[in-house]
Amino acid sequence: MAARERLPPWHERMRLPNGREVLIRPIRPEDAEPIRASFSLLQPEEVRQRFSSGIQRDAMSEMTPEAAERMTRINPKNEFALVAAEPLPPGEALIGAVARISVDDNGRDAGFAILVSHYVANMGLGRYLMTRLVKWARGKKLDCVYGDVFEHNQAMLSLAESLGFERSGRDDAGLVRVRLDLKPKAA
Numbered sequence: 001m002a003a004r005e006r007l008p009p010w011h012e013r014m015r016l017p018n019g020r021e022v023l024i025r026p027i028r029p030e031d032a033e034p035i036r037a038s039f040s041l042l043q044p045e046e047v048r049q050r051f052s053s054g055i056q057r058d059a060m061s062e063m064t065p066e067a068a069e070r071m072t073r074i075n076p077k078n079e080f081a082l083v084a085a086e087p088l089p090p091g092e093a094l095i096g097a098v099a100r101i102s103v104d105d106n107g108r109d110a111g112f113a114i115l116v117s118h119y120v121a122n123m124g125l126g127r128y129l130m131t132r133l134v135k136w137a138r139g140k141k142l143d144c145v146y147g148d149v150f151e152h153n154q155a156m157l158s159l160a161e162s163l164g165f166e167r168s169g170r171d172d173a174g175l176v177r178v179r180l181d182l183k184p185k186a187a
Contacts, residue, residue, distance in 0.1 A: 010082065010132070016123040022096060024128070027081040029072050030091030036068035038095055038117075071098070078103035080136045084116075084125050096120040099129035101137060101145065108143040114156075126159055134163070134180065143183050148175040 007013070012024045039062065074081050081100040085093035097116040104110060112133050116126045137145045149156045151174045165178040
């Protein structure tokens with residue numbers, strides 16, 4: 001009988017449909033440089049959809065060391081972030097996807113953001129990472145999880161809808177808010 005590999009909490013190996021194996025794990029400070037280095041590999045549309053609010057338009061092809069540092073240093077009391085990475089040590093592994101969630105100041109709701117590189121898109125990573133963020137939020141006994149998605153990002157809107165999220169508004173920038181109520185339904 002083969003021995004099963006025991007992984008730390010929130011660590012899981014996943015074989016993608018293309019045969020590539022990734023390690024889903026919590027983000028680490030050592031991931032800052034690989035994330036920064038791989039940022040230039042993203043397509044302009046990927047950057048615009050996930051990062052346009054935090055990066056000046058003329059700097060969209062590069063992530064500053066400070067921004068990468070902020071992304072990888074989380075407060076475990078109210079933030080959680082996972083990466084889908086090569087099964088190599090943090091700091092050496094190429095990162096193919098990042099999923100983050102952060103509890104609002106009200107302590108009851110949390111906003112999420114997910115970026116899946118086009119190299120590993122349409123292979124179930126976004127769905128899987130979203131389910132992990134929701135599981136974390138449920139463990140924190142939060143009331144709801146929400147995210148702002150560009151209205152033309154039909155893939156993300158469809159994914160959110162298939163997981164039970166509902167559209168709760170749209171702003172002038174073309175962002176649609178999706179929300180998932182986590183409170184138990186009254187009988």
